[in-house]
Amino acid sequence: MAKKNAFYAQSGGVTAVINASACGVIETARKHKDKIGKVYAGRNGIIGALTEELIDTTKESAKAIASLRYTPSGAFGSCRYKLKSLEANKREYERLIEIFKAHNIGYFFYNGGGDSADTCYKVSQLSEKLGYPVQAIHVPKTVDNDLPITDCCPGFGSVAKYIAVSTLEASFDVASMAKTSTKVFVVEVMGRHAGWIAAAGGLVEDHGIPVVILFPEIEFDQKKFLAKVDAMVKKHGYCSVVVSEGCHYPDGKFLAEQGTRDAFGHAQLGGAAPVVANMIKEAHGYKFHWAVADYLQRAARHIASKTDVDQAYALGKAAVELAIKGQNAVMPTIDRISDKPYKWKVGVAPLSKVANVEKFMPRDFITADGFGITAKCRNYLLPLIKGEDYPPYKDGLPQYVRLKNVAVPKKLAGFKI
Amino acid sequence: MAKKNAFYAQSGGVTAVINASACGVIETARKHKDKIGKVYAGRNGIIGALTEELIDTTKESAKAIASLRYTPSGAFGSCRYKLKSLEANKREYERLIEIFKAHNIGYFFYNGGGDSADTCYKVSQLSEKLGYPVQAIHVPKTVDNDLPITDCCPGFGSVAKYIAVSTLEASFDVASMAKTSTKVFVVEVMGRHAGWIAAAGGLVEDHGIPVVILFPEIEFDQKKFLAKVDAMVKKHGYCSVVVSEGCHYPDGKFLAEQGTRDAFGHAQLGGAAPVVANMIKEAHGYKFHWAVADYLQRAARHIASKTDVDQAYALGKAAVELAIKGQNAVMPTIDRISDKPYKWKVGVAPLSKVANVEKFMPRDFITADGFGITAKCRNYLLPLIKGEDYPPYKDGLPQYVRLKNVAVPKKLAGFKI
Numbered sequence: 001m002a003k004k005n006a007f008y009a010q011s012g013g014v015t016a017v018i019n020a021s022a023c024g025v026i027e028t029a030r031k032h033k034d035k036i037g038k039v040y041a042g043r044n045g046i047i048g049a050l051t052e053e054l055i056d057t058t059k060e061s062a063k064a065i066a067s068l069r070y071t072p073s074g075a076f077g078s079c080r081y082k083l084k085s086l087e088a089n090k091r092e093y094e095r096l097i098e099i100f101k102a103h104n105i106g107y108f109f110y111n112g113g114g115d116s117a118d119t120c121y122k123v124s125q126l127s128e129k130l131g132y133p134v135q136a137i138h139v140p141k142t143v144d145n146d147l148p149i150t151d152c153c154p155g156f157g158s159v160a161k162y163i164a165v166s167t168l169e170a171s172f173d174v175a176s177m178a179k180t181s182t183k184v185f186v187v188e189v190m191g192r193h194a195g196w197i198a199a200a201g202g203l204v205e206d207h208g209i210p211v212v213i214l215f216p217e218i219e220f221d222q223k224k225f226l227a228k229v230d231a232m233v234k235k236h237g238y239c240s241v242v243v244s245e246g247c248h249y250p251d252g253k254f255l256a257e258q259g260t261r262d263a264f265g266h267a268q269l270g271g272a273a274p275v276v277a278n279m280i281k282e283a284h285g286y287k288f289h290w291a292v293a294d295y296l297q298r299a300a301r302h303i304a305s306k307t308d309v310d311q312a313y314a315l316g317k318a319a320v321e322l323a324i325k326g327q328n329a330v331m332p333t334i335d336r337i338s339d340k341p342y343k344w345k346v347g348v349a350p351l352s353k354v355a356n357v358e359k360f361m362p363r364d365f366i367t368a369d370g371f372g373i374t375a376k377c378r379n380y381l382l383p384l385i386k387g388e389d390y391p392p393y394k395d396g397l398p399q400y401v402r403l404k405n406v407a408v409p410k411k412l413a414g415f416k417i
Numbered sequence: 418m419a420k421k422n423a424f425y426a427q428s429g430g431v432t433a434v435i436n437a438s439a440c441g442v443i444e445t446a447r448k449h450k451d452k453i454g455k456v457y458a459g460r461n462g463i464i465g466a467l468t469e470e471l472i473d474t475t476k477e478s479a480k481a482i483a484s485l486r487y488t489p490s491g492a493f494g495s496c497r498y499k500l501k502s503l504e505a506n507k508r509e510y511e512r513l514i515e516i517f518k519a520h521n522i523g524y525f526f527y528n529g530g531g532d533s534a535d536t537c538y539k540v541s542q543l544s545e546k547l548g549y550p551v552q553a554i555h556v557p558k559t560v561d562n563d564l565p566i567t568d569c570c571p572g573f574g575s576v577a578k579y580i581a582v583s584t585l586e587a588s589f590d591v592a593s594m595a596k597t598s599t600k601v602f603v604v605e606v607m608g609r610h611a612g613w614i615a616a617a618g619g620l621v622e623d624h625g626i627p628v629v630i631l632f633p634e635i636e637f638d639q640k641k642f643l644a645k646v647d648a649m650v651k652k653h654g655y656c657s658v659v660v661s662e663g664c665h666y667p668d669g670k671f672l673a674e675q676g677t678r679d680a681f682g683h684a685q686l687g688g689a690a691p692v693v694a695n696m697i698k699e700a701h702g703y704k705f706h707w708a709v710a711d712y713l714q715r716a717a718r719h720i721a722s723k724t725d726v727d728q729a730y731a732l733g734k735a736a737v738e739l740a741i742k743g744q745n746a747v748m749p750t751i752d753r754i755s756d757k758p759y760k761w762k763v764g765v766a767p768l769s770k771v772a773n774v775e776k777f778m779p780r781d782f783i784t785a786d787g788f789g790i791t792a793k794c795r796n797y798l799l800p801l802i803k804g805e806d807y808p809p810y811k812d813g814l815p816q817y818v819r820l821k822n823v824a825v826p827k828k829l830a831g832f833k834i
Contacts, residue, residue: 010593013594014590014593014594016586044596044597045597047596047597071589072586072589072590073586073589073590073592073593074593074594075593077592077593077595077596078593078594079594079596079597079598080594080597080598081597161813164813164814165719165814165815166713166716166717168814168815168817169433169489169490169712169713169716169717169718169719169815169817170711170712170713170716172488172489172490172716172817173431173489173490173712173715173716174712175490175494176427176431176490176491176492176494176495177430177431177491177494177495177496177497178494179461179462179464179494179496180461180462180464180496180497180498181496181497185712187713203813203814204814206814207814207817208819271691271709273709274688289711289712290709290711291708291709291710291711291712291713292688292690292707292708292709293708293713294587294706294707294708295586295587295590295591295602295706295708296583296586296587296604296708296710296713298590299583299586299587299589299590300583300586301586302582302586302720303719303720305813382812382813384813385812385813385814386812386813387810387813388807388810390805390807393804393805395799395803396578396581396620396722396799396801396802396803396804397581397582397585397620397621397623397624397802398582398585398586400585400586400589400624402625
């Protein structure tokens, strides 16, 4: 059998550690040159495959590839581009196979969340049918931590650490000011459907911080929430609120959708944080501050979790090893062996069981009143934020790498996406 | 002469390193027990002096005091409480002197910005007049970097580092997503009058990031701004915008004041970031993300600048040494000796020249078009964010200290503020 090349692509929103997975894929492939040829990467994700914009990673030095381990974002570019069902969009799947055939690609490593797991699965099925079988391996990545089977997703641990550290620090700040000034601090975090990131804010309770969490899994009850905040402020003098962007009313309307209009009558896009903060001010008169972390949270490689970086790398490495072992349509997973001490190993899951399944916070991870996390949740989260893994600095700033991203010469005609 | 005690208070918005100054004050006073008695701290700042809520710092272990060096926020509590002029509010100044007399306090260390420098100066003048002379030393602190004479203010370097690092990371993120998704990232930073913090965002240009800065010193010109952003996106595929909370129109109206109303007709408080982001979307259709860093930036001890921490400590130490040398109504300053290599020493400034003077960005620190920083500004900023000074971690979170804050028994009757 002729040695095949590999194709690697990053999908969806990037994270602080997705490049650590890329690093794991490329370094491991380079160690197995007898089995795997070149690793090509998709420029801007799967779109790069469709348009034949492939990047030749062999043009990058070992040092540059090693630097991916501590560089946030997607080094080859990512995209939000979901391939439709096979029936609706067979043309694109066939194009992928054509590209793979033209560039002698026998391995497809797709680094993303639920949607890309689905695409990965379909590519594996179709390539078989079309007589050019490709081993498709999904490398999990999502800050939302919402993939099934794997105990956690690379990307999540670092956001969780960022939110826990930031909430702790801002809460110390509010505590200092509360006597005459700010009494409530509200921070908005990512997580449209699943409240894992918001839950991380709850870890500051161990440091004596009064905190109220608003999960997307719990329908927002304004009266109960305002009473809770008031009780916290009366007891502690201040409190912090961590609100998930996905927090919504019983009718499904997000808190952020307030139907606000500017002076010209245009609808205003706002965050959930200012809405919650103003709500508290109106009900109780407490002075507030609010923050929206947005990209800062998922890009914050400077405060990445060492556990997360190690796992991101390990899953990239495992993907290549699974490919070499002849596996197909699978995803390497993090399997938790124990909480204390935290032990984990790499497992493997069939993509048929990963695609299109979303993992929410279990109800017993959330306190009975819906505003906090339980000991069970704490035991789950704590190992995931453990350890620091600082990038190197020069002149005050991290030395993140930019790759050369040299294009592979095209072999096929153009393709309209 | 009987040995006098000292009084230390934190004033105004706290920072990531104000406790490092407290650490410098207390550790240095402890080394000079022959000259200075106990260090009392004001619970919640100057209010603690007025209400006789003094904290006995001698009850804290050496380890606890040493931990202040890496703990953000104000360990004794701060307050936003400005004493009015002597004429308007002689009663409060007299109360301060009474308290100092009752507790044998001969040294007043006031750690704050412009307002507290002014208070400090007045206390020194009045105490003389009232026949109980107190040596009043101001320890500079402000994230805004707007105090005169001193080359920079403790607190600023760490916020500057946080904003530079965060803008760099988020910009890497946007660059990855720009092909099919987010093209513009807007981050709002502190600085109501002075654009020093916003300027720090400009440091990412050295890392190849296209960035547009909106300073409070430059009147907002919407047309010019939108053209600039469009040109950046057309050239680079994406861009980042750093907007100061103090950015305003020529008529003085802040960008954040958009007269927005919610569904009930209530005025909505918003940030400048969503306003700027929506403006770009409407003009050019670019998909955006926005963040408001708020307290996260000034509390971010986890990414503090080593230069800043060292200087905060040095000025606390210097304040005590100046007191011992018999100085009064002064403020220790950072004097820059050279940029490259960066060298600085501690100087001293008379409070009469510090009080009520605000230091803005010089025009030649801002590019001609008003949207960037010059090489001169870069040379000024770079040394201030240099070096990392990580706090210790346990189980994934920084081990910030909480003091016991034991009360000093009261000796006087109550006082209404």
